[in-house]
Amino acid sequence: MRSGFMSIRSLLLAATFGLLVTGACDPVTGTGAGTPPDPRQYLKVDSATQTAVVTLIAGYPATDYQFNYDGYGNGTLMLKVPVGWQVTVQCANHSTVPNSCAVVSSATATEPVQPGWSTPDPQRGLDPGQSASFAFNPTAAGAYRIASLVRGSEASGMWLDLEVVQGGKPTLTASQ
Numbered sequence: 001m002r003s004g005f006m007s008i009r010s011l012l013l014a015a016t017f018g019l020l021v022t023g024a025c026d027p028v029t030g031t032g033a034g035t036p037p038d039p040r041q042y043l044k045v046d047s048a049t050q051t052a053v054v055t056l057i058a059g060y061p062a063t064d065y066q067f068n069y070d071g072y073g074n075g076t077l078m079l080k081v082p083v084g085w086q087v088t089v090q091c092a093n094h095s096t097v098p099n100s101c102a103v104v105s106s107a108t109a110t111e112p113v114q115p116g117w118s119t120p121d122p123q124r125g126l127d128p129g130q131s132a133s134f135a136f137n138p139t140a141a142g143a144y145r146i147a148s149l150v151r152g153s154e155a156s157g158m159w160l161d162l163e164v165v166q167g168g169k170p171t172l173t174a175s176q
Helices: 002-023
Strands: 043-046 051-058 077-082 086-093 102-103 131-136 142-147 159-165 171-174
Touching: none
Parallel strands: 051 086, 077 159
Antiparallel strands: 043 051, 077 171, 086 131, 102 142, 142 159
């Protein structure tokens, strides 16, 4: 009888441990690194009105490496947008430090490409738990970035590639 009790207890402990380990790597709940989510879920496109909405979650998931958008850092996330489309960026800060979202011309840029092409006060950033939106309408093809302009964030990997292209539909993809 005692050995039967021990095996049930061992099974329960093993199952609990398995759930804890699995939960520790869950990017949805932000409890571990896990596998970054499919970036396509963060882009909504309306071809009829030539509008797109991209959601960028700063510090997602909330892990030791917070300098990312939607779980991707250092330019592994790429947003392609056709000239003339209106793009709304929804920026939510899930990290433990201030972050922002801004369309910039290069890695050394300290200001958005145009006024209004960023969350409010992009050098100060959004406090943890805050969110903000902005819209931009690119008129010329070219290579840009969307980055956090809070000091040290972009250098830590808080940026994604933004390619403005002639024709097509917006896409959000990730390279590994």
